[in-house]
Amino acid sequence: MMKRLIKTTLTFLSVYYAYMVEYRAELILWVLAGSLPIILMGVWIQAAQGGQFGLTPVDFARYFLAVFLVRQFTVVWVIWEVEREVVEGKLSNRLLQPIDPVWHHVAAHVSERAARIPFAILLVGLFFILYPQAFWIPSLGTLLLFSFVVILAFILRFVIQHTFSIFSFWTERASAIENFWFLFFLFLSGMIAPLEVFPEPVRTVVLLTPFPYLINFPASILVGIPVNLTQGLLSMIGWIVLFLGLNRWLWRQGLKRYSGMGA
Amino acid sequence: MPIIEAQNLSKVYPVAVKEPGIAGTITHFFRRTYRQIKAVQDVSFEIAAGEVVGFLGPNGAGKTTTLKMLTGLIHPSSGLVKVAGHVPFRRQEAFLQKITLVMGQKQQLIWDLPAIDSLKINAAVYNISDREFRKRVGELSEMLSLEGKLNQPVRKLSLGERMKAEILAALLHRPLVLFLDEPTLGLDVNAQVGVRDFLREYNQRYQATVLLTSHYMADITALCQRVLLIHQGKLMYDGSLDGLLEKFAPYREVHVELTQPLSKQRLMFYGDVQKLDGRMVCFMVQQEELTRTVSRILADLDVIDLKVTEPPVEEVIGRVFQAGVVSS
Numbered sequence: 001m002m003k004r005l006i007k008t009t010l011t012f013l014s015v016y017y018a019y020m021v022e023y024r025a026e027l028i029l030w031v032l033a034g035s036l037p038i039i040l041m042g043v044w045i046q047a048a049q050g051g052q053f054g055l056t057p058v059d060f061a062r063y064f065l066a067v068f069l070v071r072q073f074t075v076v077w078v079i080w081e082v083e084r085e086v087v088e089g090k091l092s093n094r095l096l097q098p099i100d101p102v103w104h105h106v107a108a109h110v111s112e113r114a115a116r117i118p119f120a121i122l123l124v125g126l127f128f129i130l131y132p133q134a135f136w137i138p139s140l141g142t143l144l145l146f147s148f149v150v151i152l153a154f155i156l157r158f159v160i161q162h163t164f165s166i167f168s169f170w171t172e173r174a175s176a177i178e179n180f181w182f183l184f185f186l187f188l189s190g191m192i193a194p195l196e197v198f199p200e201p202v203r204t205v206v207l208l209t210p211f212p213y214l215i216n217f218p219a220s221i222l223v224g225i226p227v228n229l230t231q232g233l234l235s236m237i238g239w240i241v242l243f244l245g246l247n248r249w250l251w252r253q254g255l256k257r258y259s260g261m262g263a
Numbered sequence: 264m265p266i267i268e269a270q271n272l273s274k275v276y277p278v279a280v281k282e283p284g285i286a287g288t289i290t291h292f293f294r295r296t297y298r299q300i301k302a303v304q305d306v307s308f309e310i311a312a313g314e315v316v317g318f319l320g321p322n323g324a325g326k327t328t329t330l331k332m333l334t335g336l337i338h339p340s341s342g343l344v345k346v347a348g349h350v351p352f353r354r355q356e357a358f359l360q361k362i363t364l365v366m367g368q369k370q371q372l373i374w375d376l377p378a379i380d381s382l383k384i385n386a387a388v389y390n391i392s393d394r395e396f397r398k399r400v401g402e403l404s405e406m407l408s409l410e411g412k413l414n415q416p417v418r419k420l421s422l423g424e425r426m427k428a429e430i431l432a433a434l435l436h437r438p439l440v441l442f443l444d445e446p447t448l449g450l451d452v453n454a455q456v457g458v459r460d461f462l463r464e465y466n467q468r469y470q471a472t473v474l475l476t477s478h479y480m481a482d483i484t485a486l487c488q489r490v491l492l493i494h495q496g497k498l499m500y501d502g503s504l505d506g507l508l509e510k511f512a513p514y515r516e517v518h519v520e521l522t523q524p525l526s527k528q529r530l531m532f533y534g535d536v537q538k539l540d541g542r543m544v545c546f547m548v549q550q551e552e553l554t555r556t557v558s559r560i561l562a563d564l565d566v567i568d569l570k571v572t573e574p575p576v577e578e579v580i581g582r583v584f585q586a587g588v589v590s591s
Contacts, residue, residue: 004390010580011387015373015380022375090337093371096364099388259337259352 008099012107019108034075037067040192052159053197055149060128061134063194065127066219071191072120073113074154074214078105079178082165086258101164101202109158116225116258129205138222145229147219152236157214159240163247169254184209190216196225207231210239265309266440266472267333272342274303274328302328304496305342310474312439316464317487317504318476321584325496330442334364334476347440348525360389363438367445370429372417378428379413383531389436396435403431407461423454434465441465442476447482459485480576494584504576506584512579515553516572517546522565533560542567547574 020027029262045057055063082105085091094101127137138146161178168174186192188211195203195216206212213236220227274530278295282288292386303325320326331337332344335358344351349358372381379400386396406411407427417425430446443462447455466473467501477483483490490507490566491506492500500507521542532537534546534556548556553571560566 008387011383015376015384018380019373019376088369090369090371092331093364093366093369095336096334096353096359096362097385098359111506121347255337 001194009107012103013111013114016104016111017114020112024115027116028119029070030075031072031116031123034071035068035123037071037191040064044193053213055194055196055225058134059225060194062136062223063130063219063225065124065134066222067191067215069120069124069222070150070153070215070218072116073150074157075112075116076109076154076157076161078109078158079161079165079168079175082106082162083168083172083174086168091258105162106158109154112114112153115157136223137222142224146218146222149221149236152219152233152240154211156236156240156243159243159247160210163243163250166247166250166254169257176187185211185214188212188221189214194220194225196220207235210235210243212237264312266312266347267308267310267474268343268345268584269329269333270307270343271311272303272306272329272332272344273301273340274332274337275299275301275340277370285395301496303332303493305496306493306496307342308491308498308501310472312472313466314489315462315473315475315487317483317490318474318493319483319580320476320493324493324584326493327444328496329493330364330444330474330476334362334442338362345407354398362439362440362442363433363436364388364431364442365430365444365446367426367443367448368423370417372425372428372432373418374418375470378416378417378420378432381417382413382432385432385435388400391436399435399437400431403434406464407431408457421454423450423457426450426454426459427458430461437469439469439471441473441475443473443477446475446481447477451463455479455482462486480580484576492580499583508573508576508579511583512519512548512574514547514574515550516574517548517553517557517560518570518572519544519546519560519564520568522567525564533563 041061042066044060047053048055048057048060053060082091085094085101087116091101094104160181164177164181165174167177188206190212195206195212198206213232217227217232217236219225221229274356276299278300279291279295280298281291290309306325306329318326318329328337332339333346333351335346335354338352347358347361350354350359351358351362372378373384382400383396385391392397400413404413408431409424409431412420413428413431417428420428426446434441441462446459446462450458459482462475465471466486473486473557475482475486488503490500490502490504491498492507500510502510503586516537521544524541525544527536527539530539530544530546532549534552536544537547538545546556546560557569557571561569
């Protein structure tokens with residue numbers, strides 16, 4: 001059983017890795033497309049020269065670099081894939097295989113990370129050459145913790161988006177939900193500005209949503225901005241469990257609907 | 264014991280209807296009206312293990328819906344289905360291991376990778392060992408004449424090769440029951456023959472049961488001992504292909520070459536003139552009238568050549584569907 005699981009996992013990952021490598025040119029573009037944080041970094045460094053934010057320009061530089069990295073590791077596009085499968089009826093074939101179709105998407109996402117990392121690292125190197133004042137090496141402990149939290153952030157992001165994607169069974173354009181959600185994600189996740197600069201009451205409320213754990217929390221850990229680790233980790237796990245439950249329930253309802261409409 | 268059993272199978276599903284024009288669109292936006300479509304009505308049949316059965320019917324007759332109920336993709340509105348001892352809709356692993364569905368217009372191979380990579384995924388999904396995998400791929404690619412093609416990206420394959428690769432992928436787990444929906448759609452004649460030959464060989468080698476739909480009658484005549492005819496969701500005929508012709512086309516075509524052209528009015532006297540091209544005439548004659556008509560033609564007219572043929576199957580079926588006259 002275990003052996004079969006390992007074999008299946010390795011096969012899926014190796015094939016989907018090959019698939020992603022086919023798109024290496026596009027991958028570079030996708031990596032670059034994720035450089036919004038770098039642009040925002042410039043804006044914030046300028047703004048921080050005044051010194052009224054509690055973070056120095058170098059802090060901002062590191063924070064946004066960390067945001068860039070977190071984004072690279074947690075990009076999820078499963079909703080567009082599921083939507084296409086449902087609308088084009090390709091899901092039918094997948095449903096006739098003795099494996100949950102979601103594993104194809106998980107494997108594709110994980111493999112894509114492996115194909116993307118070299119470009120992301122290259123970009124980080126380039127950044128330090130251009131802005132050597134910001135250079136720092138986090139401790140091994142920090143790195144390990146960061147890796148763990150990034151994995152959780154990816155899982156959370158994936159589970160949330162996959163949950164939205166199940167609405168494809170009811171509407172032809174489930175990705176509209178993601179687009180709407182993304183607006184909140186943009187402002188509340190810490191992508192546009194670190195949570196540090198939010199007014200205290202706003203920050204308290206935002207910490208009750210899943211958004212800051214997707215970017216601000218892991219990024220802060222990497223650059224050493226103080227965070228409430230226990231509360232953060234528990235929130236992440238809580239949100240994952242919540243969305244996973246919702247996901248499985250919706251999936252069953254969705255399949256009923258899918259078959260009811262003629263598959 | 265039959266391997267496929269369908270009893271009073273029905274499927275009704277809602278389809279959104281939209282009135283034309285802006286007003287219709289606005290109404291559609293706020294309040295969708297649905298019409299219940301009876302895709303399949305009260306269909307019953309049994310198929311024995313090892314049989315190859317053709318599933319005939321015009322577009323929208325309910326063939327695909329029936330196949331989807333048999334594979335477990337959709338739940339019947341009423342009636343019973345059993346395939347290989349399982350209730351399909353539960354989609355248990357033991358059931359999924361025994362069946363496959365090939366849809367001519369839908370592909371499962373990963374477009375940008377060689378087919379062999381997609382096959383590896385399937386091998387993992389169906390728990391096929393590496394040794395068995397190599398053996399089966401070798402065997403099937405030989406039967407399908409796909410040797411050497413599996414290492415090319417799928418997008419570089421011709422339509423025929425791609426379809427064959429799809430079939431290979433769908434059969435890697437060596438299913439007992441094959442559901443094929445238009446497996447030769449869009450293929451050229453050679454490729455069609457290739458797929459047909461393969462299906463025949465697969466059926467014989469593994470005693471697999473095959474249920475296939477096709478628009479190409481040649482697929483059906485070449486492969487199926489038995490046909491199911493479905494029209495507007497109802498099963499109209501279940502039996503041999505010859506029996507179908509006898510039942511729905513109790514007439515023959517009489518081709519006559521005359522020494523000189525004659526008018527249609529004159530010829531109509533002998534039978535239904537289907538085609539008149541100079542000295543060549545084609546009559547459609549009721550079977551029971553055949554001998555009498557032929558002897559009269561030979562007696563009355565100056566005939567160079569005369570030939571009696573069965574009408575082409577496509578025509579018969581087309582006529583059946585067009586007239587909707589079928590009453591079983």
